[in-house]
Amino acid sequence: xxxxxxxxxxxxxxxxxxxxxxxxxxxxxxxxxxxxxxxxxxxxxxxxxxxxxxxxxxxxxxxxxxxxxxxxxxxxxxxxxxxxxxxxxxxxxxxxxxxxxxxxxxxxxxxxxxxxxxxxxxxxxxxxxxxxxxxxxxxxxxxxxxxxxxxxxxxxxxxxxxxxxxxxxxxxxxxxxxxxxxxxxxxxxxxxxxxxxxxxxxxxxxxxxxxxxxxxxxxxxxxxxxxxxxxxxxxxxxxxxxxxxxxxx
Amino acid sequence: xxxxxxxxxxxxxxxxxxxxxxxxxxxxxxxxxxxxxxxxxxxxxxxxxxxxxxxxxxxxxxxxxxxxxxxxxxxxxxxxxxxxxxxxxxxxxxxxxxxxxxxxxxxxxxxxxxxxxxxxxxxxxxxxxxxxxxxxxxxxxxxxxxxxxxxxxxxxxxxxxxxxxxxxxxxxxxxxxxxxxxxxxxxxxxxxxxxxxxxxxxxxxxxxxxxxxxxxxxxxxxxxxxxxxxxxxxxxxxxxxxxxxxxxxxxxxxxxxxxxxxxxxxxxxxxxxxxxxxxxxxxxxxxxxxxxxxxxxxxxxxxxxxxxxxxxxxxxxxxxx
Numbered sequence: 001x002x003x004x005x006x007x008x009x010x011x012x013x014x015x016x017x018x019x020x021x022x023x024x025x026x027x028x029x030x031x032x033x034x035x036x037x038x039x040x041x042x043x044x045x046x047x048x049x050x051x052x053x054x055x056x057x058x059x060x061x062x063x064x065x066x067x068x069x070x071x072x073x074x075x076x077x078x079x080x081x082x083x084x085x086x087x088x089x090x091x092x093x094x095x096x097x098x099x100x101x102x103x104x105x106x107x108x109x110x111x112x113x114x115x116x117x118x119x120x121x122x123x124x125x126x127x128x129x130x131x132x133x134x135x136x137x138x139x140x141x142x143x144x145x146x147x148x149x150x151x152x153x154x155x156x157x158x159x160x161x162x163x164x165x166x167x168x169x170x171x172x173x174x175x176x177x178x179x180x181x182x183x184x185x186x187x188x189x190x191x192x193x194x195x196x197x198x199x200x201x202x203x204x205x206x207x208x209x210x211x212x213x214x215x216x217x218x219x220x221x222x223x224x225x226x227x228x229x230x231x232x233x234x235x236x237x238x239x240x241x242x243x244x245x246x247x248x249x
Numbered sequence: 250x251x252x253x254x255x256x257x258x259x260x261x262x263x264x265x266x267x268x269x270x271x272x273x274x275x276x277x278x279x280x281x282x283x284x285x286x287x288x289x290x291x292x293x294x295x296x297x298x299x300x301x302x303x304x305x306x307x308x309x310x311x312x313x314x315x316x317x318x319x320x321x322x323x324x325x326x327x328x329x330x331x332x333x334x335x336x337x338x339x340x341x342x343x344x345x346x347x348x349x350x351x352x353x354x355x356x357x358x359x360x361x362x363x364x365x366x367x368x369x370x371x372x373x374x375x376x377x378x379x380x381x382x383x384x385x386x387x388x389x390x391x392x393x394x395x396x397x398x399x400x401x402x403x404x405x406x407x408x409x410x411x412x413x414x415x416x417x418x419x420x421x422x423x424x425x426x427x428x429x430x431x432x433x434x435x436x437x438x439x440x441x442x443x444x445x446x447x448x449x450x451x452x453x454x455x456x457x458x459x460x461x462x463x464x465x466x467x468x469x470x471x472x473x474x475x476x477x478x479x480x481x482x483x484x485x486x487x488x489x490x491x492x493x494x495x496x497x498x499x500x501x502x503x504x505x506x507x508x509x510x511x512x513x514x515x516x517x518x519x520x521x522x523x524x525x526x527x528x529x530x531x532x533x534x535x536x537x538x539x540x541x542x543x544x545x546x547x548x549x550x551x552x553x554x555x556x557x558x559x560x561x562x563x564x565x566x567x568x569x570x
């Protein structure tokens with residue numbers, strides 16, 4: 001099904017740092033209800049591209065649209081009102097607040113902008129339950145383990161009631177078991193109707209969870225397709241593993 | 250006992266602890282004149298209430314939102330002069346106080362609009378610059394008497410208790426505002442900005458108007474305090490109400506009591522209000538030095554102030570049982 005106004009459309013986006021193009025002419029579309037991933041070796045421009053979509057960095061050129069609306073360079077607090085939320089690669093909880101208060105901030109200032117305290121608490125507890133950390137609601141956020149803080153990132157982002165969740169290396173630093181739980185959580189989020197855009201370093205994690213993947217290399221788009229297509233693409237294999245040594249093939 | 254029952258018990262204790270205390274304190278202070286205390290003691294409490302008010306006001310910006318200001322004398326002075334000028338044209342005290350709130354809030358925008366666009370220490374630096382500039386202007390402004398000050402002539406008999414109750418009412422108002430904000434949407438937004446401005450923005454908080462709003466609110470409260478003071482003192486001068494030491498006092502109280510809490514600034518304001526005159530009288534040359542050293546000691550050893558220190562003692566005591 002061709003979607004006229006995709007939930008996210010990145011159109012020839014370029015970002016220079018000095019004379020160096022960290023991201024160059026990258027275009028792609030994310031359709032509703034997918035988990036769309038992008039991956040690439042270190043320095044491929046994943047974080048730069050992610051930051052531009054999340055409103056943390058302005059593109060040097062190109063356009064970013066959501067449902068036909070131009071969101072290029074829009075600050076994060078405006079994106080939230082349009083239903084676009086992010087999580088952070090390095091967790092950023094409000095350390096002096098409880099876990100619950102962290103999520104309450106998201107409910108109060110999210111897309112629905114809930115004002116009432118009781119209603120906000122209720123929604124926040126719901127989001128914590130969804131992320132599986134409701135038993136930690138009244139603990140100070142600072143004392144949580146990394147795994148739980150990552151879940152708090154997810155709970156906070158979900159509590160803003162997003163249509164599109166941007167998730168940056170959410171499995172970084174997690175154990176094997178925690179990673180598979182996190183991937184299951186991403187699937188549940190997708191199945192409940194929120195589109196997910198997922199950036200990950202870990203090839204195994206990203207290919208196991210994504211419906212569609214884009215590969216970046218040296219700031220350019222190298223390939224895009226289903227996980228199977230990507231894994232069998234010679235250009236992708238070359239980017240990750242290099243070419244065979246000469247004279248041995 | 251499992252985790253959730255501990256949490257529920259803690260919430261019950263917090264509710265029990267916080268509910269009747271402010272009302273009891275307010276009732277006691279309101280009933281105090283029945284004991285016919287000396288006029289000097291009433292005066293001391295009057296000034297203390299004004300200090301408590303400014304302390305809570307500063308805490309809204311410096312404590313909740315984490316935007317440290319060295320320029321609250323600007324709002325105090327603006328409020329004082331606004332009330333003074335209006336009352337001398339025949340305006341009643343209450344509308345004059347309201348005008349003080351408004352003029353201080355407007356001045357807060359002049360400071361905040363450019364300064365809150367900057368991150369880090371720039372806001373604090375800007376507040377010092379602006380407060381000194383305003384003081385110099387007021388020192389040289391002829392229609393307010395310049396450096397020699399300005400006298401307020403009120404054509405009605407002086408009742409000390411009228412002043413006492415207006416200051417008490419103002420402090421109570423500041424407390425209610427502070428307590429309501431602390432756990433409401435507005436207060437959570439401010440605390441999010443203090444703890445991580447970018448993460449707050451990523452959850453939908455727009456930091457700029459939030460900082461402007463809380464700064465204006467704090468300025469308005471401080472302005473009314475200045476107005477109430479001016480009416481009582483009947484004489485104000487730029488080196489007093491606009492002086493840098495006024496800004497330092499206002500900043501010192503919440504730090505002493507416990508920054509970013511509801512009760513800390515109240516506690517700090519009371520402690521400071523009661524000992525301040527004694528310190529100035531005993532060490533007229535070096536009292537600012539004493540405050541400066543105190544500030545450094547608190548920041549080094551107990552950033553939570555008196556309240557933070559008490560909390561630690563309480564936990565240690567409970568842990569030992």
